[in-house]
Amino acid sequence: MAQPGVCAIVVNWNGKAVLxxxxxxLSASDYPQLEIVVVDNASDDGSRDLVRxxxxxxxxxxxxxxxxYAAGANSGLMHALRTGADYALVLNNDIExxxxxxxxxxxxxxxxxxxxxxxxxIYYYDPPDLIWSLGGRISYWSGDIRHVAIRExxxxxxxxxxxxxxxxxxxxxxxTAAIREIGLMDEGYxxxxxxxxxxxxATERGHAVLVVPAAKVWHKVSTSSGGGLTPxxxxxxxxxxxxxxxxxxxxxxxxxxxxxTAARALAFAVSQLIAGRRENALAMFxxxxxxxxxxxxxxGG
Numbered sequence: 001m002a003q004p005g006v007c008a009i010v011v012n013w014n015g016k017a018v019l020x021x022x023x024x025x026l027s028a029s030d031y032p033q034l035e036i037v038v039v040d041n042a043s044d045d046g047s048r049d050l051v052r053x054x055x056x057x058x059x060x061x062x063x064x065x066x067x068x069y070a071a072g073a074n075s076g077l078m079h080a081l082r083t084g085a086d087y088a089l090v091l092n093n094d095i096e097x098x099x100x101x102x103x104x105x106x107x108x109x110x111x112x113x114x115x116x117x118x119x120x121x122i123y124y125y126d127p128p129d130l131i132w133s134l135g136g137r138i139s140y141w142s143g144d145i146r147h148v149a150i151r152e153x154x155x156x157x158x159x160x161x162x163x164x165x166x167x168x169x170x171x172x173x174x175x176t177a178a179i180r181e182i183g184l185m186d187e188g189y190x191x192x193x194x195x196x197x198x199x200x201x202a203t204e205r206g207h208a209v210l211v212v213p214a215a216k217v218w219h220k221v222s223t224s225s226g227g228g229l230t231p232x233x234x235x236x237x238x239x240x241x242x243x244x245x246x247x248x249x250x251x252x253x254x255x256x257x258x259x260x261t262a263a264r265a266l267a268f269a270v271s272q273l274i275a276g277r278r279e280n281a282l283a284m285f286x287x288x289x290x291x292x293x294x295x296x297x298x299x300g301g
Contacts, residue, residue: 004086004110005033006102006173009076013041013066015093016050018220022093023055031102035059035085039076041066069169070185070194077184081176089173094220096125097171104215105173108161116178116207117199119167120215121158129154132219135164135211138196140249143257144264145196145241148211158213167209169195171217178207186247192240200248231283238265238287 008026012019019038026036036058038051042065051060061075073090080088087106091097097120105118122133131154133147147168149158169185172195182201185194199209245257265288269281 007080007085008089011072012093014045016045016047018094025096068190071187074184098216101215108212116175118210121213125220138165140253141256142260166196166199193244231279234283235287242291
């Protein structure tokens, strides 16, 4: 029996420094029915030349402008739908993937008919045994979205496939049949939480979201937002979080979301001011202001 076809979609924007290793590890996958697609969001750092020269078998989609993560991913997802792939695997450009990870994700989804989304165990690139994400949980009462097991050492506690509220778009596999039902990623998110929104829309329609610890990925965290905690990251994370709860929380949840979010934002701003990172504190307040005023598109900044 033929194995399901997988379309692996790497979204890239000026990521030449990390893209080579991402594509090299993906090309070394042991999964035979794998097409690699690179969606380039108008990079000007030579990323496209790297793909053409180093990975000629990869399908390159060249965008005329930076579409953001969700719209970039959607360009690749539409290609997967057109070409008849059974699964689409959306990846950040700053990951390195284990040779058997694609196989493990497909096996987990094939074993559970009601499961349509799956994510791997994701580690920090450095140190490589420190967990970055094992799926995530959403608290509608506190307005909090967070990864499970973040910053825990991998001591073989997590072995079994389990369900999660969401898996991160750093590495997320979806059945194309489910994508046709629930739609593509919401392009109103410029970056952050488009993955959470996608998974929640799936679970609302009865699809399960899985975490597969046997599938392993290493993530060079925050490469696309400048590395570390930048004003750009602070601004967009808050905007996207508020957008998510605006779309999915019940009216009564806001009795908890508003004070909890305000307290976290204030504590963060004070900590950044004390640390001499004034721009991060200002970015937090700009994000809250622009969300409240619905200024610009959700992607704005």
